[in-house]
Amino acid sequence: MALLSKKDSKLVLDPLADNNPITIQVLGICSALAITAELKASVVMALSVLFVLSMGNVAISLLRNIIPSKIRIIVQLVVVAALVIIVDQVLKAFAYELSKTLSVFVGLIITNCIIMGRFEAFALGNGPKKAFLDGIGNALGYGIILVIVGFFRELLGSGTLFGFKVLGDPVNKTGLYAIGYENNGFMIIPPAALIVLGIIIWVQRSRNRSLIEEA
């Protein structure tokens, strides 16, 4: 027996490619541009969103029948904010180093449109199990793009991956730098993320033409 039914696994797998929150729905662009200058930050952000989105989806889904529709957006914001703050406080007490790395992202997580988008579009209308899977799927779809963009920006912009100098040392001219290679400083600044993202969207849609919207 498969771990998940066909319908359920679709909830997880769909957002990874054909219904990706960033490249197809073009949500969560702001954080994708801001923090992908290095791979490590991309991974940390992806994991944080994975946690907050799956837990938040479950919470909203459990509350879905008692939330007054007039103030549902406010309720959603309160749930995300409370979740993020509690996690941040617990980390501050028991994993101080990690919380220092994460603190920059707290504000970005709360305002991430993917989170509000999934609460609004999915968790309010589905049960907790489905909502949990949907949260995992969308967060992974978001994370994959973040990691791809981070990979190219760090490699081409700084010549490193996770901080390791994979292309040699630019100051002492070793490795690739010995034969005249230079880091592309443009890749470090946010507009480069937009271009990398554009290329991903282009590649994805030319491989699967059904994704192209009617003009």
Place this chain on the structure above:
Amino acid sequence: MAFNTEKNSYTVIFAALMVVVVGSLLAFVASGLKPKIHENERFEKQQNILYAMGVNGNEGEGDVTFIPTSSVEADFSKFIVKQMVLDGTSAVEKENAYLIDVSKEIAKAKSGEKAELPLLVGEKDGKTYYIIPMYGKGLWDAIWGYISLDDQMIVQGVYFDHKGETPGLGANIKQRFFMDDFTGESVLSGSSFEGITVAKGNGDPLNSDKQDNQVDALAGATITGNGVTAMIKDCIKLYKPYLETIRKK
């Protein structure tokens, strides 16, 4: 469902309950974890201060490594021999001066009010270090740090940190490839207190010129870099009256 969730009265009651529940939950978590968080913050401060005077676990050219939290308290009382606050051109000893909130005191001092500016004196291998806490602003939020000077006003080490600079760009002020450049620079130019400028395009990426009061800037982090320059300048200015008295000419 038994409730009519569309009714105004229900909405108001729901909102009120939500505020009370979430509010008390957050307050409960925050107050429960407070002592532990404060202790972590105190240890971090001690680690940062010791880092600036060269008491750290750095090896080769790698990452920033602090001394472990388990031994930081003992090391702090071993290496930091005097904790003082400035009083005009002299300084008086004060217990736990390192815990003073520097952001408030610097703001007071700048507006001409009486302020308690802390200064720590460290001793390692017979050499004396004067450690000055700094506080300023970067691109998005606060930046702060510590700078340690010897009696010739040569920088012996720095530590920078920030609240919310951009990861990969401004956030790199707390990386060794940026901080290490400050060591050996003088905050003096001739006999005036110049500070150290984070300079773009000074043509000296290896920072071999230690006389120019400049270090190489970070690409893509101009405003954070300018913030560091301003922070060092401002704080050195406040401590200048006292630094003049300890300076060996």
